[in-house]
Amino acid sequence: MRRKRLSLKTITAFISMCVLAVVMLYPFAFMINTSFKSKEQYFGQPGHSTASWGKLFKTLPVTQQLLNSTVVCAGAISIILVVSTMAGFAIAKMRSKASPVFFLGIVGAMLIPLQSIIIPAYINASKLNLLNGYWGAIFVYAALGSPFATFLMTSYFRGIPDDLVEAAIVDGLSYPKVFLKIGLPLAVPAIITVIVLQFIQVWDDLLVGLLFIQEPAYRTITVGLGALSAGRVTDIPVLMAGSLISAIPAVVVYLIFQRQLVNGLTAGIGK
């Protein structure tokens, strides 16, 4: 009796989860299906073709935009890593009266919404001539990502025993050496989490790229797509092929580093 009820429950759960999986995967199915149609096929003609893919690469600078996205991601993430590992180590292991204040400031910065600073930041960047290449966007992304990364690094370095650091200092190592030789190697899991989180964040972003990259030649793939769709010049199959191309890198990173992404997400809940 009890067994039968349990299996019925299991079957219901399984079916519900399948239905939900279809709902969550629908955009991918739609993108794949639509991108393999020509414009005529999209409007009712039967069959599939690769015409839209050809058109995508012929008419839009997709390759250049993918490259731009990579450059912007790499630049922003490098800055975030340097800045946040150093600051996290300073807060956790080189404590002084300033550390708690500094930590509070960093946590406070996490509360600032992008939209609240974007107008002055845009004007400042334009005065500093940062809008013509990649740098404006790279710096803004780096500044937006650094507070959380520093928070993560701080809690990670706090997990390293003070004795370990002090013993190394007594042995004659300087603090920068301790940081490089002991701190960084132990922080590798947190570093990977930051890379994965930020990669997805920066790769997928529209607003910062839209404003802080003025030259179309430097646009990221997401901004390129956003601009296209807002222009309402719509060859939908081509747009879907572009969407798919833009989504693939982030999805691959997600599939490989799922666990780190989840760790990063739940890090804010605390213990």
Next chain:
Amino acid sequence: MAKKSSLHRARTRTGIFFAAPALILVSAFLGIPIIQAGYFSFTEWNGVDANWLGISAYIQEFKNPIFWRVLENNGLLLLGVPIAILFPMGIAFLLNEKVMGWKIFRSIYFLPTAISWVVIGMVSMRFFAQEGLLNELLKAFGLGFIKTDLLSSEKGALFAVAITFIWSMVGTNSIIFLTGMATLDQSLNEAARMDGASNFRIFRSITLPQLNRFIQFSFVITVISAFTALFSLIFVMTGGGPGFGTTTLEFFIFQSAFSRGNFGTGAMLGVILFFMMAILGIGQLLLMRNKDE
């Protein structure tokens, strides 16, 4: 003793040196701009010349009916928040049954987290369109007479944005609750069951209180997303329209500054958004602190 204090000084010096890059970067691109936003919110500003208006800048905006229309949209989006929390909670319970393939399902549900709002918006637009899947589904279920065109009406478009938003929060929130459920103390359930408590009673009196922290966290994340993360979705899906139908505060900031050139008003709206988010953040901190005592 003297040696120790010189060591201490050296440590402080190096510490400051280590913290400096983060401090400079965050001050330059977040700290200073938020202070500037505060200043320029009291001015009429076209990006070059600013004209001091003082508090009347705010008063003028509070008299603007569009401002309230926009806040109403934010309010309506808030109505979606409970669904965006409870639905994933249910999913987390399903996943927690650990039936065959649950790990694969978990990965699938979380997958949209990796996709840009731009892409989500483009697909969602076609889903809700007149010739889209939504209407085909309605037809298939014999409800063809409903034939919707959500994106063409103000309330309908906001509804479509809200549904897309809820859909995209499924992954994040179910992961949060799944994490929470892993921390549940099973022995409490057993004890209660032994005392003859019903399943519902166990859920309400034992499970829910233990999940409290996770519900709060997911609430904060969901509200922050609803108010500050939907720019790209709205930009692609509706452009804020029809009319002001889907213009939320964050989108209004962009429009005021970059479509109309009212940088001062944009800065002010940014300050208002900042305070809304700060109150939320501080409220959560206080709530957590009260729990600890």
